[in-house]
Amino acid sequence: KFTMVLALARYFHGGSIDDISRPLFLLPPLLLVAAPSALVLRQPDLGTTVMLIIAGGVIFFLAGVKLWKFGALALAALVSAPIAWHFLRDYQKNRVLTFLDPERDPLGAGYHIIQSKIALGSGGLFGKGFMLGSQSHLKFLPEKQTDFIFTMLSEEFGLMGGLGLLGLYSLILVYGFAISLRCRNQFGRLVGLGVTTTFFLYMFINIAMVIGLIPVVGAPLPLVSYGGTAMVSMLFGFGLLLGVYIHRDTQIGRRGSGEEL
Known part of the structure; x- marks a missing residue:
């Protein structure tokens, strides 16, 4: 994800406002987003694919791409949604249907979200x-150490504990955007902005998932969920953010040369 952010940032840095308004100029960055998204979707990992597309879209917007182009893409996605539904795997369809009605399969596909809401x-x-926490430590709550760790934290520390964690996340986001x-x-x-937005997407998707706002997908809670790969990836992103802070007064030319102001 962060590699894609770097590639898109470098590409758009080399273009002017007039360049960004030309459709042909936007074709290479579209391929930069589409290629990894297609490969991840083949795994299949729909959750990560959605995150890649949203993160790429944010970079496009911040680079100055007009809003009507996003509207056209959104309209095309909406029209093609019924067609895309037929290409989803059975478990992916079940996730969407379970999101709409968890009680349709309370001991199967709906078990995770039902137990999560009980614990919360x-x-x-x-x-x-x-x-x-009875739900988490008596093993009613699956994946409590990874995807549903926010549920376990809220069960043990309540609403105040959950709000406290959200407050800490908000500080990171404020500093990142600043x-x-x-x-x-x-x-x-x-x-x-790409790194900070990616961090926000991780946080939002995980918390929205465990409280039932979106379908259940495999998205860890940043800096909290168990797992070395996600932690190393997030620390790499923070390293990039610190690099941006250190070189904040450096003027970088379109070809990559820079000088301190």
């Missing part, structure tokens, strides 16, 4: 206490 509600305002907007070169701004 039972935590109350201040929670049941550390290591005292660093990006203070950068005086287009490349640094796009990299910083």
Whole structure:
């Protein structure tokens, strides 16, 4: 994801406003987004594919692509949705149908989200206490250490604990956007905003998933979920963000040369 952000930022940094308004100029970055998205979709991993497309779309928007072009793509996606439905695998269709009605299969596809909502509600305002969550520690809640770790945290520490974690995430987002907007070169701004937006997408998709706002997908909670790959990837992104801060006053030419202002 962050490699794609770097590639898109470098490409758009080398273009002017007039270039961005030309459809042919947008073809290479579209391929930069479409190629990895298609490969990930073949795994199949629909959740990561959606994240790649949204993150790429954010970079396009921040680079200055007109809103009507996004509207045209959204309309095309809406029209092609019935066709795309037939190409989804059975388990992916079940996720969407279960999202619409979890009670249709309470012991199968709907089990995860039903148990997640029970755990979230039972935590109350201040929670049941550390290591005292019945749904998570009695193994009613699957994947409590990875995708559903926010549910376990909210069951043990309640609404206040969940809001506390959201507050910490908000600080990271505020600092990330502030660093990006203070950068005086287009490349640094796009990299910083892309990294921060990707972090937000991880956070939003995971939390929205466990509270039932979107279908269940495999998305870890950044900096909290168990798993070395996701942690290393996120730390790599933060390293890029720190690099943007350090070189915030460097003016980078379109060919990549830079000088301190």
